[in-house]
Amino acid sequence: MKPIIPIILSGGAGSRLWPLSTELKPKQFHKLASERTMFAETLERVVTGDDVAFGVPMVVCGARHETQVLLELDASGSSHAKLVLEPMARNTAPALAAAALVQAEIDPDALMLVLPADHVIERPLALRAACLAASEAAQNGLIVTFAIVPTGPEIGYGYIKTGAPIGDGVYKVAAFREKPDLATAQAYVNSGEYAWNAGIFLFRASALIAELDQLAPEILAAARLAVKLARRAGNSIHLDAEAFSGASSKSIDYAVMESTENAAVVPVDLGWSDVGSYATLWEIGQKDSNGNVTFGTTALFDTTNCLAQSHTLPVALIGVSDLVVVVSESGILVTSRERAQDVRLASEAFK
Amino acid sequence: MKPIIPIILSGGAGSRLWPLSTELKPKQFHKLASERTMFAETLERVVTGDDVAFGVPMVVCGARHETQVLLELDASGSSHAKLVLEPMARNTAPALAAAALVQAEIDPDALMLVLPADHVIERPLALRAACLAASEAAQNGLIVTFAIVPTGPEIGYGYIKTGAPIGDGVYKVAAFREKPDLATAQAYVNSGEYAWNAGIFLFRASALIAELDQLAPEILAAARLAVKLARRAGNSIHLDAEAFSGASSKSIDYAVMESTENAAVVPVDLGWSDVGSYATLWEIGQKDSNGNVTFGTTALFDTTNCLAQSHTLPVALIGVSDLVVVVSESGILVTSRERAQDVRLASEAFK
Numbered sequence: 001m002k003p004i005i006p007i008i009l010s011g012g013a014g015s016r017l018w019p020l021s022t023e024l025k026p027k028q029f030h031k032l033a034s035e036r037t038m039f040a041e042t043l044e045r046v047v048t049g050d051d052v053a054f055g056v057p058m059v060v061c062g063a064r065h066e067t068q069v070l071l072e073l074d075a076s077g078s079s080h081a082k083l084v085l086e087p088m089a090r091n092t093a094p095a096l097a098a099a100a101l102v103q104a105e106i107d108p109d110a111l112m113l114v115l116p117a118d119h120v121i122e123r124p125l126a127l128r129a130a131c132l133a134a135s136e137a138a139q140n141g142l143i144v145t146f147a148i149v150p151t152g153p154e155i156g157y158g159y160i161k162t163g164a165p166i167g168d169g170v171y172k173v174a175a176f177r178e179k180p181d182l183a184t185a186q187a188y189v190n191s192g193e194y195a196w197n198a199g200i201f202l203f204r205a206s207a208l209i210a211e212l213d214q215l216a217p218e219i220l221a222a223a224r225l226a227v228k229l230a231r232r233a234g235n236s237i238h239l240d241a242e243a244f245s246g247a248s249s250k251s252i253d254y255a256v257m258e259s260t261e262n263a264a265v266v267p268v269d270l271g272w273s274d275v276g277s278y279a280t281l282w283e284i285g286q287k288d289s290n291g292n293v294t295f296g297t298t299a300l301f302d303t304t305n306c307l308a309q310s311h312t313l314p315v316a317l318i319g320v321s322d323l324v325v326v327v328s329e330s331g332i333l334v335t336s337r338e339r340a341q342d343v344r345l346a347s348e349a350f351k
Numbered sequence: 352m353k354p355i356i357p358i359i360l361s362g363g364a365g366s367r368l369w370p371l372s373t374e375l376k377p378k379q380f381h382k383l384a385s386e387r388t389m390f391a392e393t394l395e396r397v398v399t400g401d402d403v404a405f406g407v408p409m410v411v412c413g414a415r416h417e418t419q420v421l422l423e424l425d426a427s428g429s430s431h432a433k434l435v436l437e438p439m440a441r442n443t444a445p446a447l448a449a450a451a452l453v454q455a456e457i458d459p460d461a462l463m464l465v466l467p468a469d470h471v472i473e474r475p476l477a478l479r480a481a482c483l484a485a486s487e488a489a490q491n492g493l494i495v496t497f498a499i500v501p502t503g504p505e506i507g508y509g510y511i512k513t514g515a516p517i518g519d520g521v522y523k524v525a526a527f528r529e530k531p532d533l534a535t536a537q538a539y540v541n542s543g544e545y546a547w548n549a550g551i552f553l554f555r556a557s558a559l560i561a562e563l564d565q566l567a568p569e570i571l572a573a574a575r576l577a578v579k580l581a582r583r584a585g586n587s588i589h590l591d592a593e594a595f596s597g598a599s600s601k602s603i604d605y606a607v608m609e610s611t612e613n614a615a616v617v618p619v620d621l622g623w624s625d626v627g628s629y630a631t632l633w634e635i636g637q638k639d640s641n642g643n644v645t646f647g648t649t650a651l652f653d654t655t656n657c658l659a660q661s662h663t664l665p666v667a668l669i670g671v672s673d674l675v676v677v678v679s680e681s682g683i684l685v686t687s688r689e690r691a692q693d694v695r696l697a698s699e700a701f702k
Contacts, residue, residue, distance in 0.1 A: 019667075299700035303694070314682040316370075316697030319690030320674065325683070331665040332678055334685055339670030342652070346667030349650035 003055035004131060004202070005110050006046035007099050008081075010039060010061035010069060010117040011089055016277055018347030019331035020309075028117035029068050030328070031295065031311055032275060033284065039072045042117045045124040052128045058082040058103065059117075060095045063238060080235065087241035092199075093255035094247035097212050097223035098239055100205040108206040111138050116199045120284060127200070130268040133169045134202045138249025142264040143200040143211060143256065145173070147195030148272050153185035156276065158197035158253045160265050161188075173263035176224070178253040193263070197253060198272050211262065216255040222247035278324040278333075279340040282307040296327075307337070354406035354463050355482060355553070357397035358450050359432075361390060361412035361420060361468035362440055367628055368699035370682035371660075379468035381679070382420050382646060382662050384635065390423045393468045396475040403479045406461070409433040409454065410468075411446045414589060418445050431586065438592035443550075443640035444606035448563050448574035449590055451556040458481040459557040462489050467550045472555060473622025478551070481619040484520045484654060485553045487516060493615040495553040495574070496609065498546030499623050504536035507627065509548035509604045512539075524614035529604040546616070547605060549623050562613065567606040573598035629675040629684075632656040647678075658688070 013026050021027040028039045036044075046054045057078055061069050063085040073081050084098055096114060105109055113131060121127055127146070134144040147160045156179060163174030176197070180188065188194035212220040222243055229240035257263060274282050282305075285293030291305040297314040300306065308317055310327035317325060324340050326333045333346055364377050372378040387395075397405045408429060412420050414436040424432050435449050447465060454461055464482060470676045472478055478497070485495040498511045507530060514525030527548070531539065539545035563571040573594055580591035608614060624635050633656075636644030642656040648665040651657070659668055661678035668676060675691050677684045684697055 019665075057569060089444065096629060297701075299697055301696050301700075302690070310683065313678075313680075314370075314701045316682065316684050316686075316694075316700060318684070318686035318693050320687055323671065323685065325685050327664075328682055329664075330677070331667065332683055333667050333669070334671060334674065334676050335667075335669035336671055339653070342669050343667075345652050345669060346650055349652075349667065350648075350665045 001053070001135060002107075002110060003048070003053040004113050004135070005055045006057040006115045007096070007104060007112050008039070008042055008057055008059045008117050009092060009095060009114060010059055010065065011086060011095055012116065012118050013089070015347060016341070017275070017342060017344045018104070018335050019328040020326060022330050022347075024064070025068065026065075026118070027275070029065075029072065033120045033281060035295070037072060038119070039117045040076050042115055042119070043072070043076045043078055045115065045127060046113065049128070052131055054113075056080055056082060058084060058099055060086065060099050062089060066236065078304050083236040085236060085238045087239055087244055088257060089242060089249070090247050091249045092252040093212070093216060093219050093250045094223050094244065096208060096252050097220050098216070098227055098244070099225045101224055102209040102237060103205040104209060108209075109204055110120050111135060111202055112205055112208070114199070114201040116274070117200070118275070120151075120271070120273040120275055122284070123269065126268055126270050130169075130266045131202060133167070134264065136167055137170050137264040138202045138204060138207070141204060141207045141210075142262050143207060143260060144170070144264045144266060145257065146198050146200045146270070147265045147267045148198050148270060149267070150189050150194065150196050152188050153182055154196070155179060155182055155185050158257065159185065159188045159194040160197050161194050162265055162267065166264060169266055171265050171267075173265050173293045176253070176257045176263065178251070178258055195267055197257065198270065199274070201252070207262070208256070211256050215259050216250065219247045219250065219255060277340045278307055278326060278343070279337050282324065282337060304317045305337070352388045352404070352486060353461060354399070354404040355464045355486070356406045357408040358409055358447070358452060358463050358465045359390070359393055359410045359468050360443060360446060360465060361410055361416065362437060362446055363467065363469050363558065364440070366698060367692070367694060368626070368680040369694045370684050371677055373681050373698075375415070376419065377416075377469070378626070380416070380423065382649060384471045384632060386646070388423060389471070390420070390468045391427050393466055393470070394423070394427045394429055396466065396478060397464065397474060400479070402476075403482055405464075407431055407433060409435060409450055411435045411437065411450050411593050413437050413440060416435070417587065434586060434587040438590055438595055440600070441595060441598050442600045443603040444563070444567060444570050444601045445601050447559060447599070448571050449578055449595070450570060451506070451559045452575055453580045453588060454556040455560060455691075459560075460555055461558055462486060463559070464552055465550070465552040469626070470623070471626055472636045473635070474620065477619050477621050481520075481617045482553060484518070485615070485617045487518055488521050488615040489553045489555060489558070492555060492558045492561075493612060493613050494558060495521070496608065497549050497551045497621070498616045498618045499549050499621060501540050501545065501547050501620070504533055504540050505547070506530060506533055506536050510536065510539045510545040510609065511548050512545050513616055513618065519613060520617055522616050522618075524616050527604070527608045527614065529602070529609055531537045546618055548608065549621065550625070552603070558613070559607070562607050562611050566610050567601070570598045570601065570606060628691045629658055629694070630688050633675065633688060656688070
């Protein structure tokens with residue numbers, strides 16, 4: 001089997017995680033769930049091992065984050081990676097169209113593993129095993145997605161209905177529904193037949209291009225022009241701004257996954273989280289005997305069930321419970337765990 | 352009447368107010384209770400006006416804080432002030448001995464108004480009026496202290512028992528008891544006959560020297576030698592380290608006030624606080640309609656009865672109550688109002 005090409009999607013803004021995540025330095029460039037950045041953790045998942053061979057990674061990111069990505073790549077010993085730089089954010093369909101077109105220049109039949117740079121995966125070995133399980137279906141031209149057992153009626157995710165088996169642990173996608181309403185999401189979860197789409201995909205470059213040609217031809221055309229007119233320097237490909245701006249801003253889930261007939265799914269227990277709020281970060285975090293999750297320089301006294309995080313200044317909590325305290329070079333957030341989803345209030349107040 | 356010489360005592364360490372107050376930058380150099388530093392607020396109280404004439408101030412401070420004091424003096428237009436620099440902290444008796452000896456070189460009969468640099472006085476006009484009321488007694492050689500109506504059995508203060516009147520609003524001190532135990536403090540408060548010593552004094556330089564000669568001769572001798580051997584440069588007097596270290600570390604309250612027969616007291620409603628904890632800062636602070644006290648760049652949402660302070664990074668509070676949140680260049684403190692007296696835990700943890 002040829003090496004799988006990792007495609008690191010690093011275009012997210014992570015506005016739900018102020019003060020860590022900002023437009024200038026979004027979530028993936030922070031030490032969010034460990035003592036390493038989420039970007040570094042993501043790269044670590046696709047190092048070649050005895051189980052799976054990975055090729056040179058390709059990173060798709062905003063042009064304004066080029067320097068941060070280069071620093072991350074250097075620090076991870078991946079300075080040979082290819083960069084596809086977006087002149088503006090256009091969501092995942094145009095981003096993946098451009099990545100597939102760039103990959104197709106070299107080898108249109110190569111398998112591409114799409115990994116968002118800002119997710120937590122506690123069991124990376126399970127991801128690698130799932131790649132192997134999915135590779136035959138992907139080589140056969142299917143868009144393979146990895147499905148997570150839902151823990152609740154979360155309305156921000158795509159829901160995948162598993163169909164007939166087509167291989168060992170691989171199933172046809174019977175239905176794909178992006179961001180359902182709450183009642184529908186609850187019905188899906190109750191049925192036991194649906195799983196969450198984690199935004200992780202495996203496919204042939206040529207297969208995705210064929211799907212886009214069928215289902216989102218204007219996005220493919222805009223991406224094709226943006227790649228053709230791109231300025232290339234070293235490993236960096238600066239997509240043409242005027243051409244790329246012509247692509248509509250659409251996720252791959254809406255543009256392809258909801259409509260395609262050619263999708264497969266591999267259910268896998270990844271220990272996955274997209275860390276959409278600090279409450280989630282507390283839930284998935286390693287807790288001490290008082291239920292506290294801490295990162296960085298913290299000192300806690302008579303404190304229970306708190307999340308405390310600072311990689312800059314020391315932070316002390318004394319006699320408090322159920323709080324989220326996050327410190328960054330942009331500011332400080334103090335909130336209750338149950339109000340952690342409201343941090344946009346803060347980021348907007350200080351804009 | 353000759354101008355009164357303000358003596359600004361700026362030697363305190365304020366270890367109960369981490370992370371604002373640190374050894375390198377103690378409490379008085381911070382914007383604690385307003386948008387100006389406590390030092391600047393203190394200087395503002397002794398500007399000459401139609402009511403009282405003040406002379407050139409003298410600042411007694413640790414040698415390591417000379418630069419910060421000079422910056423404060425410059426910013427307040429008081430760069431002509433005299434500095435008496437302590438090579439090491441020796442509490443207020445040696446500090447005031449040195450200040451009185453330095454003043455006596457110029458005019459031993461000048462009245463000196465001693466003001467700690469790290470107290471809040473909400474009614475500075477009352478202080479000035481009290482100085483006028485006290486001046487005759489001080490000129491007659493008494494050590495005049497200003498007394499505050501106690502709000503509770505606080506054990507950290509000196510308690511003054513008011514004696515016979517000797518002038519308009521001026522009384523002999525019948526008894527002075529520094530830092531009583533809780534039961535005694537409660538009895539004092541219940542009696543209605545005692546008031547707190549605020550650490551603010553008015554006296555003739557020569558009168559304090561005479562008291563010290565009587566009651567604490569070794570402190571006076573050490574201070575005299577430290578002044579004699581001092582290195583003088585511009586307005587700064589660097590007390591001799593070896594000589595000054597020979598003075599025992601004692602407060603003026605223990606060294607003189609508890610024993611002297613020559614003390615008077617002026618009861619005055621200053622709106623005084625020594626801001627011994629962040630809980631106090633919340634109590635004396637200007638509250639918004641939700642009971643919050645804020646300083647600096649803060650944003651509060653659904654938050655009640657909190658103290659939030661940051662003059663560096665923006666700080667956001669969402670859905671919390673009864674917290675103290677303080678941000679400085681040294682660190683971040685998050686505690687409940689009722690645990691605010693335990694901040695030493697934090698400062699020691701990060702030492």
